[in-house]
Amino acid sequence: MGAWSARHRKTAVFGWLLFVVLAAFLGGAHGGTKVTEAESMPGQVAQAARILDQAGLSRPAGETVLIQSATTTADDPAFKATVAKVVTAVQGTGKANDVRSPYDTKAVSADRHSALVQFDLPGDKDSALANVPTVLDAVAAVQKGDTSYTVEEFGEASSNKWFADQFKNDFASAEWTAVPLALGILLIAFGAVVAAVLPVGLALTAFIAAGGLVALSSGFLHTSDDASSVMLLVGLAVGVDYCLFYLRREREERAAGRDAATALKVAAATSGRAVLVSGVTVVVAMAGMFFTGIADFQAMSYATIVVVITAVLGSLTVLPALLSMLGDKVDKGRVPFLHKLKQQDPADGSRIWNAVLAPVLRRPLAATLLAGGLLLALAAPMLTMHTANLTFQQSLPKGNALVKTSQRIEAAFPGSPSPATVVVKATDITSPAMQQAIADFQTRALATGKMHGPVQVTTHQAQNVATIDIPLNGSGNDATSTAALEALRNDVVPATLLKVPGTQAPVTGSTAGSHDFNQQMTSSMLPVFGFVVAFAFLLMLASFRSLGIAVTAVVLNLLSVGAAYGVLTLVFQHGVGASLLGTSGVGAVETWVPLFLFVILFGLSMDYHVFVVSRIKEAHDRGLPTRAAVAHGIRSTAGVVTSAAIIMVAVFAVFGTLSMQSMKQMGVGLAVAVLVDATVIRGVLLPAVMSLLGERNWYLPSWLNWLPDLSHSEPLPPVTPAAAEPAPLTDLGSGARHRRVEV
Structure with missing residues (x-):
């Protein structure tokens, strides 16, 4: 694919642009078909919604206006006059039906200081959302006219209106914050404007194309607003990562003195393959969401699968074509100081990672016990995790006006x-x-x-x-x-x-x-977990033809997910450090968040694992001993993994700053897991475990020899031990002392 794209540069680039434009145009013209209530909820709730839908009945949105006074009671003439003003104001909008006075419905509190005016907003959910602002303005005008009384509206339509507006604002905020953040980090990583813009540009075009494809196919698999949010979150993260892996390897090969065509060929055979394997793993992991049987999750799963496939396609086709077109111009727009920092040999790694890796390889057992103990300690609070559908008050920010009204009622x-x-x-x-x-x-x-x-x-x-x-x-x-x-x-x-x-x-x-949602989530937990773990294991086994690599990948990913669960429980359930995120402990984790995090994280964690282990296996296949291959693989990928992780953590952290509690939990959980995965696991635990296993890393039972060989199709230029391992070989436990040979 890389070679074809390099030979047919214009076809690949303009073909991609045409694909993006057509997908966006056709998707916009078709429009998205949203998940209905009958599809979005399981159990008896879905059955009730189907009966009403088939009967052509739409339940009106119920609204309530609270009239409250600290000094007068509902029997006072002034109180009755305020109630009459509210009834008149609501009726005067022409948007409300069946306006009911508290004196007719007996909706007066026991202490007689509060009363409720109740009414309905006719039509479907969209009609209620369109009409409720007029009623809210009318009620606000009554409140403004007499501040001695509390006059506040609360109900289904006003709540949905707040959520719809806030979702739109949060989504826009995430877009405008995440993209510049990714650009800034890439600029630091590459030290050149063109190289930084390429990954973000491809990720955004993949997101735009995927959005069009999801809308176009929403007739047979309905979509949702949540699906769009998750598609942006995952699409930007994996799109940038995939391009980053590919671009970094191409630049590394060019820096090693290879010509442009050979460098591109090496990048396609190595990083391109890692991108493909990683993308397939994310797709398989996300497919596990279909086992929930809940339409919203199926919509999120499908949207994520489409954006990942699109990002992989772009990375393997249009990116090689662009790199072939640009050549050395990919370094255009150099930032002098930053670009100078990037001139070191990637195989040497950074000083920080060298400082970490040397003791890890020297004493792998101690490193395994320490890192494993740390992750288990982080995961320990998970044992106390309590999941629940958060109430209205728990879901919204503290001090929200609607929450205060709800609490007063x-x-x-x-x-x-x-x-x-x-x-x-x-x-x-x-x-x-x-x-x-x-x-x-x-x-x-x-x-x-x-x-x-x-x-x-x-x-x-x-x-x-x-x-x-x-x-x-x-x-x-x-x-x-x-x-x-x-x-x-x-x-x-x-x-x-x-x-x-x-x-x-x-x-x-x-x-x-x-209740029904919790029951459905609980019953689907085991099938989803089993499917994702089993298929991830099989993919790793087929990709690396190694039982040890496949088992290690699954175990390490489970540790990163466990650590994320523990931090999530500690912060959002018990409130430890919650104030730093502008929230407080709410006593529970949103029901759907753990399952969603598991699926997303198991897919995304494979990004780093496949990329790093592919580099290790590549070095081992060229003749390096396992421990030297591990050192070479970790050091040569440390920079790109660090850059990719920082981008992912930054993007996910943006979602942790949003208003709604569920978005905060999702963002923080993802950010913590990726941070742990890229540092403790990939930088310490993975090299330590692989060093301990030695040649057993590559063991494949004879009865599995039938597995297809998905390794590189042709040999790559050899790597000399000196270039692969800059540290003294005594650090690798060679048993003999050698001095470093400079090449």
């Missing part, structure tokens, strides 16, 4: 903030048997003592569907609410509604959604 009106909804689909919803069953349901539900009134029944006779709203005890996301939900599903509904033949009665709502 909960304090004044204890109980679940949103009711459970039973969606009843019957053969004849108006039949005497069905009506009696609904009446029995209300009596039996309230008799449990785990739920309370008012119970609201809405009948849609034409569709033979009814919805029953009943508030659950508890906060909506605690053990009390879960117990109430289980009583509703396992006792009340079967004993009443389901007694009528041909009836379906799934229970939905926020508590039900959280």
Whole structure:
């Protein structure tokens, strides 16, 4: 692929640009088909959504306005006048339906100092999002007119509006921060503007093309806003890394005195192969997300797979063509001081890595025990990890206005903030048997003592569907609410509604959604983990034809994931150091984050592992002893791995600064894992373990000889031991003293 691209430079470059433009244009013209509620949630929640969708019914978004006074009560004329102003203002917008006064619904707090005006925003979710700003402005105008009362709106549409706006702002912030960060780091790494721009340019074009392809194919596999965010995160990280590996090797070969064509050929055969193996590993790891059975995760998985494949394709085709076109011009725009720093022989490595590597290779057992102990200590808090669907208050930043309003409503009106909804689909919803069953349901539900009134029944006779709203005890996301939900599903509904033949009665709502999601995530954990680990092992086995390399890769990756889990638990569950990130311990880790991190990290960690081990195997295949090959491989890749890791950590850390708790957890978890992986694991544990194993690293049982040989197709120029190993051979435990030979 590299040779073809170098020979057909214009075809490769303009073909790539045409591909990007066409994919973006066609994807934009097609538009993205988003995941529906029936697809996004599992269990009874999905069943309820399907019944409503098939009946052509859309549940309106419920909104609430809190009127509160510290001095007057709901019986005071001034309080009643404020309530009347709110009702008039909301009705006057023309956007709200069924505006209900607290004096009609009895929505007055026990102390009589708080009341709720309730109403609905008709239409689907998009319509509610479009209409809610008008209502919010009307309520804000009432508040502004009389500051002696607290007048605040909270509900499904206003919450969704905040999340949609914040997601858009956070995404834009991530884009504008991550890209300049990557450029700055690459400029330091290469010391030249052109060399720094190439990886970022290719990563961005790969992201643009992948976005178009995902939109174009969203008709058969729906996409989501989360998928776009993850696609940017992973696409920028792997796209830059792949180009960085390829470009760095080409420059290294040129610095060694080889002509442009040979340097490009060597880069294609070595780094190009590492990029391909790494890309396939990321794709396989991300495919594990399909085992969750949750459409949002499948959308994220598919989007990530598309962007990784696109980045690999760009790195293996258009990048060689560009390097062939540019030649030595890739060093254009040199930054004098920075470029001078890059003139050292890459095989020598940096002083820092030399200082670390020498004692590691001298005493590999001690290094293994120390590094392994450190990683296990970091992973230890993982044993106390508690996962949960974070509540609205936990998900948003401290001091958020919506959170304060929600907390005031909960304090004044204890109980679940949103009711459970039973969606009843019957053969004849108006039949005497069905009506009696609904009446029995209300009596039996309230008799449990785990739920309370008012119970609201809405009948849609034409569709033979009814919805029953009943508030659950508890906060909506605690053990009390879960117990109430289980009583509703396992006792009340079967004993009443389901007694009528041909009836379906799934229970939905926020508590039900959280419960079903947690159950689905828990049940899918083992299949996802098993699939990813097994296929990563098989890929490493086939790529390196070594049982030792495959086992080492899996174990080291599991250690990096464990360390990330431990730090995540320590910071976000227990609050240790959380203030440094502008957050606080929330007592739990978001349910989906550990599984998502595992899949992403297992794929991305292979970037470094494949790149470093490929260099070690390359040196070993040329005749170097294992320990000398390890030293050569680590030293010659230290600079590029460090640069790649810094870029990844910087990009992921940007997501750790975003507003929503789930994004913070994802960003911090990824950043910590990559940092640990590129330093402790690749710089200490990997060379130590491979030194201990010695020639056993390359062991392949005879019964596995049928595996295909995916090594380099042709021999590369030889590496002399002196060039490969700048340190005295006594440091490698050779058993004899030799002086260094300068070549």
